[in-house]
Amino acid sequence: MAQVSRNEATNFLLTNSSTWQYFVRSRAIENGADVNARDGNKLTAVMLSINAWREFRRDLSTEQAFEHWSKCFGVLCKAHADLEVRDNEGRTAFFIAASDQIPELMHAIVQAGANVNAQNDFGETALTHALANSFSFISGLLFKVKGIDVNLACKNGWTALMHAAANNTLK
Numbered sequence: 579m580a581q582v583s584r585n586e587a588t589n590f591l592l593t594n595s596s597t598w599q600y601f602v603r604s605r606a607i608e609n610g611a612d613v614n615a616r617d618g619n620k621l622t623a624v625m626l627s628i629n630a631w632r633e634f635r636r637d638l639s640t641e642q643a644f645e646h647w648s649k650c651f652g653v654l655c656k657a658h659a660d661l662e663v664r665d666n667e668g669r670t671a672f673f674i675a676a677s678d679q680i681p682e683l684m685h686a687i688v689q690a691g692a693n694v695n696a697q698n699d700f701g702e703t704a705l706t707h708a709l710a711n712s713f714s715f716i717s718g719l720l721f722k723v724k725g726i727d728v729n730l731a732c733k734n735g736w737t738a739l740m741h742a743a744a745n746n747t748l749k
Contacts, residue, residue, distance in 0.1 A: 613657045620666045624659045627651055628674050628683060644682045651686060661692040668699035676704035679716050694723050701733035709741035717747065 607613060616622055621629075627650045634643035661671050672692040675683040684704075688694060695703050702710065705726055708717040717738075720726055728738045736744075 607653065607657045613654050613659045614663055616663065620664065622659065622663050622671070624651065624654050624661065624671045625665060625674055627654065628671065628678065628680070631680065631683060632678065640682065647683065648686060655690050661687060661690060662696065668697070670696045672696065673698060673704045673707070676716055676720065677707055679713055681716065681719055684719070688723060694725055695727045695730055697730065701731065703727070703730050705738050706730070706732055706736065706741050709738055709745060709747060712745050712747060714747055
């Protein structure tokens with residue numbers, strides 16, 4: 579039996595069966611699958627789709643990966659996926675996309691109505707988390723998001739400005 583690399587297998591599955599995968603996801607939802615069900619880490623299908631995007635991105639271009647992800651995300655949103663559900667660290671799907679530094683997904687999740695100021699278990703927002711971790715590009719994008727609250731404080735009392743000053747990211 580011939581060996582097939584992960585790259586070859588992934589490309590085959592994604593390019594030849596994306597319509598089939600979309601159909602299966604849609605049919606599962608039509609048959610009563612709970613789009614807000616959570617796994618042992620309290621991850622929902624939307625959150626797991628962000629993990630899948632990272633896998634797709636290893637083998638595909640950003641555009642191809644986003645196309646596959648957005649089909650799945652669209653099906654989940656149409657089925658009323660709750661974007662405010664939190665994982666075992668209190669992170670929402672938007673927070674996860676921001677902390678994983680995936681602007682394409684962040685934008686789509688915001689467009690679907692996510693709360694950009696949701697705080698995790700430490701009181702961090704996506705913005706304060708990005709600043710605390712010196713994610714300059716992501717924090718720059720977050721400052722432009724309509725409705726972002728730069729004055730929300732983490733549980734330690736730090737605001738976005740304090741994180742930026744502490745990490746020398748004020749410009």
